[in-house]
Amino acid sequence: MKWSKKDLLGIRELSKEEILLVLDSADSFKDISRREVKKVPTLRGKTVITLFYEPSTRTRTSFEIAAKRLSADTINISAGTSSHVKGETLKDTARNLESMRPDVIVIRHNMPGAPHMLSRIVDSSVINAGDGAHEHPTQALLDLFTMREKKNRIDGLNITIVGDIAHSRVARSNIFALRHFNTRITCSGPPTMIPPDIESLGVHVEYDMNKAVKDADVIMMLRIQKERGGISYIPSVKEYSNIYGLKAEHIKKAKKDVIIMHPGPMNRGVEITDEVADGPYSVILDQVENGVAVRMAILYLLTGREA
Amino acid sequence: MGKKTVPLLDKKAVDRTITRITHEILEKNKGYKDLCLIGIRTRGIYLAKRINDKIKTIEEIELPLGILDITMYRDDIFKLKLPEVKKTDIPFDLNNMIIILIDDVMHTGRTTRAAIDAIMDLGRPRKIQLAVLVDRGDRELPMHPDYAGIFYNGSPEEEVLVRLREIDGKDEVIVVRT
Numbered sequence: 001m002k003w004s005k006k007d008l009l010g011i012r013e014l015s016k017e018e019i020l021l022v023l024d025s026a027d028s029f030k031d032i033s034r035r036e037v038k039k040v041p042t043l044r045g046k047t048v049i050t051l052f053y054e055p056s057t058r059t060r061t062s063f064e065i066a067a068k069r070l071s072a073d074t075i076n077i078s079a080g081t082s083s084h085v086k087g088e089t090l091k092d093t094a095r096n097l098e099s100m101r102p103d104v105i106v107i108r109h110n111m112p113g114a115p116h117m118l119s120r121i122v123d124s125s126v127i128n129a130g131d132g133a134h135e136h137p138t139q140a141l142l143d144l145f146t147m148r149e150k151k152n153r154i155d156g157l158n159i160t161i162v163g164d165i166a167h168s169r170v171a172r173s174n175i176f177a178l179r180h181f182n183t184r185i186t187c188s189g190p191p192t193m194i195p196p197d198i199e200s201l202g203v204h205v206e207y208d209m210n211k212a213v214k215d216a217d218v219i220m221m222l223r224i225q226k227e228r229g230g231i232s233y234i235p236s237v238k239e240y241s242n243i244y245g246l247k248a249e250h251i252k253k254a255k256k257d258v259i260i261m262h263p264g265p266m267n268r269g270v271e272i273t274d275e276v277a278d279g280p281y282s283v284i285l286d287q288v289e290n291g292v293a294v295r296m297a298i299l300y301l302l303t304g305r306e307a
Numbered sequence: 308m309g310k311k312t313v314p315l316l317d318k319k320a321v322d323r324t325i326t327r328i329t330h331e332i333l334e335k336n337k338g339y340k341d342l343c344l345i346g347i348r349t350r351g352i353y354l355a356k357r358i359n360d361k362i363k364t365i366e367e368i369e370l371p372l373g374i375l376d377i378t379m380y381r382d383d384i385f386k387l388k389l390p391e392v393k394k395t396d397i398p399f400d401l402n403n404m405i406i407i408l409i410d411d412v413m414h415t416g417r418t419t420r421a422a423i424d425a426i427m428d429l430g431r432p433r434k435i436q437l438a439v440l441v442d443r444g445d446r447e448l449p450m451h452p453d454y455a456g457i458f459y460n461g462s463p464e465e466e467v468l469v470r471l472r473e474i475d476g477k478d479e480v481i482v483v484r485t
Contacts, residue, residue: 002389028376028392037428040379070379297392304389 003301007119007126010135011173016180022297023145029300030293032069043072046103046303051093052129053079053109054227058264058288059129059138063106066295072103090114091121098122103303107131110227125302133167133228139263140173142294146287147218150259155182158255160212162188162244163222163271164230166195170263171222175201188212189222189244192233209244216254220261221246221271237270246272251281259283315441315459315467316480324456325354328438329361331454332407341433343371343404347422348393350411351375353473354440358409373397375408380421401430407454411469413439416450441467441480 001021032040048067050060067074106127107115112134119126130136148154165171165187178185185203187194194205206212213219224230234240260282268274336342346355352374363369376393408422436453444460466483
């Protein structure tokens with residue numbers, strides 16, 4: 001299996017083989033982070049720019065650490081401290097950055113499609129690190145990696161995704177990835193947060209949280225996307241938390257070896273209780289660790305692609 | 308264009324050569340103290356296992372055995388068609404060990420360079436020695452094997468192929484001329 005894509009813009013464009021290639025490669029890269037010398041010379045001389053128009057702790061740090069562990073040079077630009085505040089357009093920013101000859105540009109933007117536009121005007125590889133409510137491909141890949149690592153398989157899993165599905169790029173990318181496998185995906189949340197036609201993506205909808213978590217192998221909790229107006233879709237945070245917040249009683253209804261996932265940042269006491277977030281079923285920090293490995297794999301595959 | 312193949316070693320000769328290399332390793336190091344074997348993917352792994360089997364017969368001891376994938380350390384990584392990265396698996400502490408690095412064919416010396424760099428990132432061995440089944444000569448870097456099965460300095464159009472029963476179904480070393 002060879003990789004030939006210049007960019008990683010979304011999971012939707014990936015084949016099952018490409019997804020598996022990323023996961024298999026990430027398996028090898030994961031070992032690097034556990035060594036004493038956490039660095040290999042693979043991407044020596046390559047330059048990676050992270051361009052973030054939305055706040056981020058995990059994703060941006062994860063990309064930077066991934067690039068550094070591969071010996072690439074990294075430069076981080078946040079919208080708040082860039083010429084964006086002086087009125088420069090994304091297009092002009094991209095062209096200017098391109099003139100400095102980076103090899104990869106990692107972009108997060110609140111506008112869906114921003115990475116796609118960027119990919120058409122630059123020769124560098126573009127990685128979508130989240131574009132509005134559209135896609136977050138590296139998150140889905142690290143989620144699949146974590147599921148496969150913990151369950152030794154993806155096929156046959158019952159996966160329940162709970163929360164603000166409508167505004168979640170994480171849910172969307174995960175669904176696009178998981179439907180390549182023989183999985184049963186159940187989406188749950190208040191009806192206002194579940195897109196009306198979501199069954200067309202091959203998922204089930206169960207508004208009753210207690211039924212949604214029954215026999216789940218994986219429960220993935222999502223945050224209310226306040227920055228995308230998510231809060232106006234529910235009567236109150238308290239009510240939301242009472243009905244859709246993941247509590248210990250839900251875990252009992254799931255499979256005995258269920259894993260609890262969350263892409264972060266968590267709103268403790270809202271979509272997840274402390275007890276569950278810090279409990280034995282939680283793999284939330286494993287997701288973060290695996291994120292570095294998956295992003296190392298992506299950086300490697302994109303820069304080494306077959307021309 | 309047809310390909311012409313010339314045999315260099317047959318099944319028996321492969322086995323004898325591995326036996327000789329094993330004896331040389333034990334002789335040069337005056338036994339097996341602190342020795343460990345690291346095979347370079349892919350065929351180096353099987354050669355390492357066979358050397359270990361022979362050491363077991365001779366000395367009644369098994370040496371620690373590791374697998375090294377050098378892909379991340381190659382100097383031509385982006386000239387190749389995206390080689391797959393596989394796992395390195397060295398389940399022992401290689402600090403202060405004498406490493407016998409094992410590969411099937413040595414040619415330019417670039418694989419050896421990459422392998423040494425990869426090992427150095429994993430610890431500080433006391434010594435690294437190199438054992439190869441075939442030394443093709445034509446070095447591009449100042450590297451030399453400590454143990455070589457056979458020396459074959461062919462032309463650049465020739466390819467030396469080592470086949471091992473574990474993955475190729477049979478043991479032989481052949482030269483392929485295009």
